[in-house]
């Protein structure tokens with residue numbers, strides 16, 4: 001008979017183990033054993049909760065690729081209202097300096113996503129926002145997300161300097177599309193206006209503006 005109790009910090013949800021433990025009990029199951037069963041994973045019931053609660057990216061997005069090219073993009077499989085949670089960012093690893101695939105999560109912190117979130121391309125009029133402080137991807141404010149929408153976010157909202165700047169073909173239109181996408185450092189606060197920026201970008205902008213202000217006052 002298994003009688004060990006798992007503390008919350010080490011508790012795992014191994015359904016078969018716990019179920020057999022309960023079946024083998026001669027006395028009534030403990031509250032802890034019942035709790036263990038309650039948190040057991042149940043793949044056949046996985047879709048009872050919205051995918052954004054228990055993230056399964058395959059249920060909320062699909063990656064597409066143009067034949068014969070390296071171009072790939074992601075499309076939404078769900079309808080969600082503006083500003084709502086799309087997915088939590090999980091399973092990241094800390095990288096070194098910025099790479100073409102990393103996302104900046106702090107002043108000196110670049111993470112690799114290791115998931116299909118990697119295929120969310122840049123747009124100057126994005127459908128999503130990456131909040132690297134909360135590790136959340138949310139639907140952009142001001143517009144709902146519809147099934148079939150291309151999933152995009154505004155790269156300078158996370159990136160101060162980009163490993164590989166590029167010409168933008170997002171189609172957001174004149175006055176909206178930046179043309180060349182570089183990190184926030186190159187754009188300045190005027191071009192960044194209207195976009196939700198991550199805290200590290202806001203802080204780095206402030207430092208750079210203060211530095212510019214000081215330098216302008218030092219000129220003869």
Ligand SMILES: [Zn+2]
Pocket residue numbers: 123124125168169170171172176177178179
């Ligand atoms: Zn653009």
